Amino acid sequence: xxxxxxxxxxxxxxxxxxxxxxxxxxxxxxxxxxxERLAEIVADGELDADYxxxxxxxxxxxxxxxxxxxxxxxxxxxxxxxxxFMAEVVFxxxxxxxxxxxxxxxxxxxxxxxxxxxxxxxxxxxxxxxxQLYAEDAQEAMDLHFIAYxxxxxxxxxxxxxxxxxxxxxxxxxxxxxxxxxxxxxxxxPAFNPYQRLDAKDPISFGMYATPDYYQEFRYxxxxxxxxxxxxxxxxxxxxxxxxxxxxxxxxxxxRLDDADTAIVAMGSVCGTIKDAVDEMRDDGKKVGLLKLRSxxxxxxxxxxxxLAGVSNVAVLEKNINIGSRMxxxxxxxxxxxxxxxxxxxxxxxxxxxxxxIRRKDVKMITEWAETGRNDCFFGLREEVL
Amino acid sequence: MKSVEDWYRHDRMPHxxxxxxxxxTVINCTLEAVMQMGWDIDNTIFxxxxxxxxxxxxxxxxDSLHTTHGRALAFATGVKLAKPEFDVVxxxxxxxxxxxxxxxxxxxxxxNINMTVICMNxxxxxxxxxxxxxxxxxxxxxxTTPYGAxxxxxxxxxxxxxxxxxxxxxxxxxxxxxxxxxxxxxxxIPGFSFIEAMTQCPTSYGRxxxxxxxxxxxxxxxxxxxxxxxxxxxxxEGRELSPGRFTVGEFVKRxxxxxxxxxxEE
Ligand SMILES: Cc1ncc(C[n+]2csc(CCOP(=O)(O)OP(=O)(O)O)c2C)c(N)n1
Ligand code: SF4
Ligand SMILES: [Mg+2]
Numbered sequence: 170x171x172x173x174x175x176x177x178x179x180x181x182x183x184x185x186x187x188x189x190x191x192x193x194x195x196x197x198x199x200x201x202x203x204x205e206r207l208a209e210i211v212a213d214g215e216l217d218a219d220y221x222x223x224x225x226x227x228x229x230x231x232x233x234x235x236x237x238x239x240x241x242x243x244x245x246x247x248x249x250x251x252x253x254f255m256a257e258v259v260f261x262x263x264x265x266x267x268x269x270x271x272x273x274x275x276x277x278x279x280x281x282x283x284x285x286x287x288x289x290x291x292x293x294x295x296x297x298x299x300x301q302l303y304a305e306d307a308q309e310a311m312d313l314h315f316i317a318y319x320x321x322x323x324x325x326x327x328x329x330x331x332x333x334x335x336x337x338x339x340x341x342x343x344x345x346x347x348x349x350x351x352x353x354x355x356x357x358x359p360a361f362n363p364y365q366r367l368d369a370k371d372p373i374s375f376g377m378y379a380t381p382d383y384y385q386e387f388r389y390x391x392x393x394x395x396x397x398x399x400x401x402x403x404x405x406x407x408x409x410x411x412x413x414x415x416x417x418x419x420x421x422x423x424x425r426l427d428d429a430d431t432a433i434v435a436m437g438s439v440c441g442t443i444k445d446a447v448d449e450m451r452d453d454g455k456k457v458g459l460l461k462l463r464s465x466x467x468x469x470x471x472x473x474x475x476x477l478a479g480v481s482n483v484a485v486l487e488k489n490i491n492i493g494s495r496m497x498x499x500x501x502x503x504x505x506x507x508x509x510x511x512x513x514x515x516x517x518x519x520x521x522x523x524x525x526x527i528r529r530k531d532v533k534m535i536t537e538w539a540e541t542g543r544n545d546c547f548f549g550l551r552e553e554v555l
Numbered sequence: 556m557k558s559v560e561d562w563y564r565h566d567r568m569p570h571x572x573x574x575x576x577x578x579x580t581v582i583n584c585t586l587e588a589v590m591q592m593g594w595d596i597d598n599t600i601f602x603x604x605x606x607x608x609x610x611x612x613x614x615x616x617x618d619s620l621h622t623t624h625g626r627a628l629a630f631a632t633g634v635k636l637a638k639p640e641f642d643v644v645x646x647x648x649x650x651x652x653x654x655x656x657x658x659x660x661x662x663x664x665x666x667n668i669n670m671t672v673i674c675m676n677x678x679x680x681x682x683x684x685x686x687x688x689x690x691x692x693x694x695x696x697x698x699t700t701p702y703g704a705x706x707x708x709x710x711x712x713x714x715x716x717x718x719x720x721x722x723x724x725x726x727x728x729x730x731x732x733x734x735x736x737x738x739x740x741x742x743x744i745p746g747f748s749f750i751e752a753m754t755q756c757p758t759s760y761g762r763x764x765x766x767x768x769x770x771x772x773x774x775x776x777x778x779x780x781x782x783x784x785x786x787x788x789x790x791x792e793g794r795e796l797s798p799g800r801f802t803v804g805e806f807v808k809r810x811x812x813x814x815x816x817x818x819x820e821e
Contacts, residue, residue, distance in 0.1 A: 208700070249625060
């Protein structure tokens with residue numbers, strides 16, 4: 170049954186249905202509505218979990234790490250400065266192979282201080298060993314949590330996951346969402362079966378010192394698991410589709426790309442705007458389509474290469490900046506690598522940073538830029554800095 | 556400089572504080588103390604973390620450093636070491652100081668670095684919409700404690716004392732004169748001076764806790780503040796403060812060696 174609710178509350182419902190045993194978080198805009206709703210859900214006895222509003226994000230993820238190592242399914246949520254502050258533990262969680270799921274309500278990073286949306290925060294932890302899934306709308310944000318837990322806890326993977334959705338644009342807007350029933354989610358996502366856990370009767374140690382003789386192998390293993398995660402995510406998405414009618418078997422999603430000359434590549438809520446712009450451009454006779462990336466880590470380069478095989482230009486719309494790199498954005502870098510053999514030109518167009526609106530006309534403009542071979546650049550910049 | 560008005564950045568008005576917020580009172584008290592000290596606009600720096608309280612330096616016309624949540628004292632330590640001749644004032648909130656910044660707080664007190672720290676304790680994370688902080692009293696409703704807070708609270712003024720600060724006092728936004736005087740004494744004393752100002756946050760605290768109006772919050776502070784000496788007498792008689800009441804006054808004033816004190820001040 171469809172219900173109209175705020176994106177953050179939809180995510181809180183997804184968390185409730187996923188039955189974490191420990192929820193630990195520190196408030197930060199625009200993540201607050203998720204954790205406030207969860208506080209109510211736990212206080213009302215709707216979710217049998219320990220909820221703790223700890224003293225910082227550092228403690229939030231640290232306590233999640235402890236609870237996960239002890240064998241519990243755990244949950245946290247944060248964004249921006251909070252995520253940056255967590256960074257040390259972010260790497261630790263992946264290194265200890267603990268399948269924690271954390272929502273990122275994407276927001277820009279300071280300084281200057283901004284509470285508004287872009288995707289710099291999750292992307293800066295690109296190499297941490299966490300999966301990174303991006304949602305276009307509230308429904309997808311909700312569904313990706315179930316898929317994330319299922320893939321993360323799979324013993325072939327055992328890696329944590331970020332479920333990213335755009336701050337304010339998705340966290341604070343109301344949309345109709347279809348909320349699965351508890352029995353259905355229980356069938357899709359059985360209780361957590363830890364691969365290993367802290368157990369006094371059969372002691373193991375997490376996070377021990379690795380000498381130069383062994384450290385490298387741990388990194389190798391994380392990378393190998395991330396590679397395996399592609400298949401596991403696709404299968405988890407397909408199974409979800411069979412059970413709930415919403416198919417997430419693709420790590421990418423094509424929109425009117427079949428005969429397109431120009432492809433726009435993007436992640437997150439802006440895909441909705443791009444679809445509208447694509448429709449209008451199609452009405453004007455332009456052959457343009459969208460390739461939406463649902464997973465950034467693992468990066469589905471085979472899927473990207475296949476999807477973009479027929480196009481002549483690629484415009485990557487980036488809500489991040491890859492400062493100091495030849496390629497302006499982090500997503501463009503990956504896309505360019507994926508299509509390298511095809512020789513298709515890929516341009517990275519950066520915009521929407523710190524919450525600046527991206528409009529249909531911006532999308533049309535960057536499409537034209539790609540068609541005319543305009544190099545990587547910012548769009549929507551104030552003239553005075555040029 | 557003739558009046559506190561000269562210390563304000565009028566181009567930044569209107570400010571972001573809600574109607575009835577106590578932060579403005581505390582800024583006024585601070586600037587009044589600064590005036591009485593005869594401090595110079597060009598030689599004073601206001602530093603803060605993140606929160607409603609931490610927005611304060613943005614409205615003052617001196618140099619200011621608006622840093623990250625919880626870490627104002629670490630940034631301020633760097634400023635004071637590099638510029639010991641500067642008068643350094645830190646504005647912080649209960650969450651900023653004692654939750655995410657708790658570690659920096661105790662170490663700045665321990666080092667006893669020469670600065671004045673003013674904490675606007677509104678018993679809540681105001682800016683993010685009213686989640687429970689380490690100073691949310693037992694039983695108080697917040698968005699993360701929908702049926703009342705259960706964790707014990709920090710007594711910030713005593714924490715400062717125990718951690719080594721040379722000066723520690725607590726007053727409220729109701730006690731304007733006492734608060735101003737305490738801030739001034741803190742500024743006079745070399746070393747780490749901590750002044751906790753209980754402030755009203757009608758928006759994120761009051762309206763959930765039957766203190767909807769500003770006046771009811773101010774009355775709450777007036778009626779529940781117990782002078783330290785009286786509390787000590789009560790303690791000697793074996794009587795405890797009833798829940799919800801808190802002590803005000805000067806907790807410690809001492810002259811231990813301090814860090815970041817310029818030679819000619821010694
Ligand atoms: C690392 C980090 N975590 C969380 C936040 C979100 N945040 C901003 S202000 C604030 C609470 C402020 O509370 P307090 O210090 O008591 O100040 P008040 O607003 O009540 O004056 C929080 C949690 C942040 N900015 N940075
Ligand atoms: S939320 Fe509270 S602390 Fe913040 S400005 Fe409003 S009244 Fe003041
Ligand atoms: Mg506060």
